[in-house]
Amino acid sequence: xxxxxxxxxxxxxxxxxxxxxxxxxxxxxxxxxxxxxxxxxxxxxxxxxxxxxxxxxxxxxxxxxxxxxxxxxxxxxxxxxxxxxxxxxxxxxxxxxxxxxxxxxxxxxxxxxxxxxxxxxxxxxxxxxxxxxxxxxxxxxxxxxxxxxxxxxxxxxxxxxxxxxxxxxxxxxxxxxxxxxxxxxxxxxxxxxxxxxxxxxxxxxxxxxxxxxxxxxxxxxxxxxxxxxxxxxxxxxxxxxxxxxxxxxxxxxxxxxxxxxxxxxxxxxxxxxxxxxxxxxx
Amino acid sequence: xxxxxxxxxxxxxxxxxxxxxxxxxxxxxxxxxxxxxxxxxxxxxxxxxxxxxxxxxxxxxxxxxxxxxxxxxxxxxxxxxxxxxxxxxxxxxxxxxxxxxxxxxxxxxxxxxxxxxxxxxxxxxxxxxxxxxxxxxxxxxxxxxxxxxxxxxxxxxxxxxxxxxxxxxxxxxxxxxxxxxxxxxxxxxxxxxxxxxxxxxxxxxxxxxxxxxxxxxxxxxxxxxxxxxxxxxxxxxxxxxxxxxxxxxxxxxxxxxxxxxxxxxxxxxxxxxxxxxx
Numbered sequence: 357x358x359x360x361x362x363x364x365x366x367x368x369x370x371x372x373x374x375x376x377x378x379x380x381x382x383x384x385x386x387x388x389x390x391x392x393x394x395x396x397x398x399x400x401x402x403x404x405x406x407x408x409x410x411x412x413x414x415x416x417x418x419x420x421x422x423x424x425x426x427x428x429x430x431x432x433x434x435x436x437x438x439x440x441x442x443x444x445x446x447x448x449x450x451x452x453x454x455x456x457x458x459x460x461x462x463x464x465x466x467x468x469x470x471x472x473x474x475x476x477x478x479x480x481x482x483x484x485x486x487x488x489x490x491x492x493x494x495x496x497x498x499x500x501x502x503x504x505x506x507x508x509x510x511x512x513x514x515x516x517x518x519x520x521x522x523x524x525x526x527x528x529x530x531x532x533x534x535x536x537x538x539x540x541x542x543x544x545x546x547x548x549x550x551x552x553x554x555x556x557x558x559x560x561x562x563x564x565x566x567x568x569x570x571x572x573x574x575x576x577x578x579x580x581x582x583x584x585x586x587x588x589x590x591x592x593x594x595x596x597x598x599x600x601x602x603x604x605x606x607x608x609x610x611x612x613x614x615x616x617x618x619x620x621x622x623x624x625x626x627x628x629x630x631x632x633x634x635x636x637x638x
Numbered sequence: 639x640x641x642x643x644x645x646x647x648x649x650x651x652x653x654x655x656x657x658x659x660x661x662x663x664x665x666x667x668x669x670x671x672x673x674x675x676x677x678x679x680x681x682x683x684x685x686x687x688x689x690x691x692x693x694x695x696x697x698x699x700x701x702x703x704x705x706x707x708x709x710x711x712x713x714x715x716x717x718x719x720x721x722x723x724x725x726x727x728x729x730x731x732x733x734x735x736x737x738x739x740x741x742x743x744x745x746x747x748x749x750x751x752x753x754x755x756x757x758x759x760x761x762x763x764x765x766x767x768x769x770x771x772x773x774x775x776x777x778x779x780x781x782x783x784x785x786x787x788x789x790x791x792x793x794x795x796x797x798x799x800x801x802x803x804x805x806x807x808x809x810x811x812x813x814x815x816x817x818x819x820x821x822x823x824x825x826x827x828x829x830x831x832x833x834x835x836x837x838x839x840x841x842x843x844x845x846x847x848x849x850x851x852x853x854x855x856x857x858x859x860x861x862x863x864x865x866x867x868x869x870x871x872x873x874x875x876x877x878x879x880x881x882x883x884x885x886x887x888x889x890x891x892x893x894x895x896x897x898x899x900x901x902x903x904x905x906x907x908x909x910x911x912x913x914x915x916x
Contacts, residue, residue, distance in 0.1 A: 366718040373714065377728035383743045383787065384731070386755065390746070479902045481848045483871045484891040487878045570736030572851045573871075577879065588738040595742065595858065609739045616734045624727060631733060632795045 384613070391416055391606040416607035426594050427604040432583050433590035434611075436502065440575075440586060441568040444506045448564050449557060451511050456519025457549060461531065471520070478513040483573065490577055504578040505571075505586070515560045518633045522556040523549070555629070562623065563630035566616065587612045679886055680893065687865045688873040688890075691778075695869070696846025698782045699789075703842050704835060707790050711797035712827060726798070729791035740788055741855020745771070748780040748856075771856055774866040781852055781867070785845070793838050800834035801827070840905045847897055850875065870894050 392412050420427045459471055482489075489508055490499075498504035526549065534544040550557075572588045579585055585593065591608055594601040620627050710729075714722055732740070747755045748770035757767040770776045804827070812822050850871035857867045868876075870890060878887030 362718050366720060369713055369716070369719050370721065373710075373719075373725040373729075376710070377725055380729050380732050380787070380791065383740075383747060384735070386747070387739075387743050479898065480895065481844060481898055483848045483850065483874070484895045484898075486871075486874060487884050487887045487891065490878070491884065566734065570738070572736065572738050572854075577875075588736055591738055591742065592855070605742060609742055613735060613739060617731070620727075620731070620734055627734075628726075628730065628795055631730075631792055632799065 387606060388610055391610045395602040395606075416603040417611075420604050420607050420611070424604070426601045427608065429583050429585065429590060430604065430608055433585050433587045436584060437569060437587040440502055440505055441565050443502070444510060444568045445561055445565045447506065447510050448512055448515060449560055452515035452560070453519045453550070453553060453557065454545065455511070456516045456521075457523045457545060457553070459516070460520045460523035460526075461528065474513045474516050474520075478517060482509070486574070486577060489574075493578060499578060500580040500584060502584070505575050508574065512564065514633060515564065518560055519553065519556055522553060526552050555626075558623065558626040559629035559633060561630070562619070562626050563633055566627075566631070569616065677889060680889065684865060684868065684873060685890070688868045688870045691865075691867065692847045692849065692869050694778060695781055695785075695849055696843050698778065699785050699846050700839065700842050702782060702786045703789050703793055704838060706786075707793035707838075708797050708828075708831065708835070710790070711794050711801055712823065714794070715798060715801045726791075726795070729794055731791070732787050733789070733792045735788065737788070737851040738855060740784055741852060744780060744784045744787075745856050748776075748783075772863055774864070777856070777862065777866045780856060781849075784852055784856075785849075789842075789845075793842075796834050796838055797831060800831050804830045836905060836908045840901060843901050844898060847894060847901075 392414065394411060394413060394415065420430050423430065459467060459474075493499040493504045493508070498507060530548050530552075531544050534548050539547065570588060571586075572592075575586050576589050576592070579589060582590075582593065587608075591605060591612065594605045594608065713719065714725065735743075749755075749757070750767075750769045750771075751757065752761070752767045756770055760767060768776060770780055808826050808830075809822055812826060817825065848871055849869050853862065853867040853869050853872055854875075856862075862868065871894070874887045874890045874894075877883045877890065
């Protein structure tokens with residue numbers, strides 16, 4: 357009796373979650389479907405989920421490839437986004453891993469103050485400093501450049517915090533062993549500690565890369581010229597002016613999502629660790 | 639430790655900038671000092687509208703994004719559940735979508751045409767089509783649905799990982815003492831999840847007050863009808879980059895800062911209290 361009850365509960369739970377999973381994936385399915393239909397369908401019926409094989413076409417993707425319908429810069433945006441994401445992630449991990457490691461492993465004057473500052477910065481939303489940052493970027497002449505997008509956020513408090521927590525769990529004996537063997541402090545970090553920190557690198561790489569790839573608020577302010585846009589900004593540019601670029605907009609959105617989805621399937625664990633990194637302190 | 643100096647440099651350099659900027663914010667404009675005029679300007683309808691919208695949005699996202707993922711996490715964690723990882727992954731996928739792409743989708747989902755997804759749904763229930771994004775409460779609904787879609791999976795993970803740290807003995811002991819499933823949930827699970835709940839609450843409130851892109855995507859750069867989607871950050875953006883009133887924009891930013899600092903302090907108080915309980 358109890359066993360049958362268990363089975364029923366289990367079945368109901370699976371049913372519930374299957375429904376939720378469908379609800380979660382449904383909007384993406386709708387997007388995908390709309391992207392392979394002509395935009396006239398979209399205008400006539402709105403975003404719908406009717407499977408109509410007669411009207412399905414790759415025309416929207418071909419239009420992007422050919423640079424039609426306002427998408428002449430699409431692949432430039434793609435390149436810019438890739439370039440910014442990779443540069444940003446590499447620089448950010450390099451700097452914040454060192455800072456986090458330094459905070460965890462060395463005792464020096466002002467260490468606690470420094471750490472308190474990291475925490476304080478973590479609590480201040482970037483939205484507040486938008487305007488001063490904008491003025492600063494103009495003064496530094498990095499406005500409307502790739503560096504203007506990258507530099508302001510390249511030292512990020514959350515990765516520093518995460519690397520510090522992670523490094524605290526590493527044995528300090530390794531450092532002494534390295535010193536005895538004549539390894540420099542830099543050598544200890546790169547040869548001994550970095551390999552030990554690899555899981556943290558994975559999680560943070562994904563967090564920062566996703567942030568950079570999807571970031572909108574600051575790039576939309578920092579970038580002015582169409583051929584320098586990143587993907588999210590390019591997509592919104594397709595949306596606003598006269599509003600009839602839906603063909604390339606939807607297909608372009610799908611192409612934007614694609615690399616992330618593929619990476620997610622490959623590195624699910626790091627994704628989950630990275631995106632819930634903020635919870636480690638709780 | 640010679641290279642620690644360089645770490646400090648790499649870190650303190652941007653930080654110093656942040657400090658400098660925070661002082662720049664205090665100055666209304668570096669062309670002329672106009673005292674408190676910017677603050678007086680805050681007493682206007684648009685600002686209240688933005689503050690109200692953010693508060694309403696934060697409230698509803700809290701209502702949805704804490705109890706729902708919490709309960710789902712408990713269910714997903716139960717022993718009889720199957721294919722846990724699959725469902726976890728499926729619910730997590732929306733979090734990978736950028737707000738921009740999600741905004742494009744939901745703008746169409748809540749489209750005005752009869753065939754759009756929301757209006758089809760209404761049709762099934764025999765209700766008339768609506769212009770979802772033209773009305774204040776349905777517009778808010780669209781924002782909250784968008785946020786819920788993107789965040790439930792993430793919050794679920796927070797709760798799930800916290801659930802796994804609760805010692806099993808507690809439940810066994812409670813079972814021996816005759817506590818039912820509901821009793822165990824209310825007396826063990828919920829209290830044990832308090833720290834993570836405080837954290838999720840904080841990021842939700844933050845997200846609520848810092849929301850901008852969602853509204854920008856649903857209504858476009860020119861703003862929403864009667865400002866039904868205007869947010870604090872949207873107001874900063876509008877004043878700063880459309881009317882070029884950088885000083886006033888910065889003033890709005892400071893108000894936002896005060897709000898988030900208040901939230902942080904409350905969070906610190908809460909987590910501090912938990913420390914005492916332990």
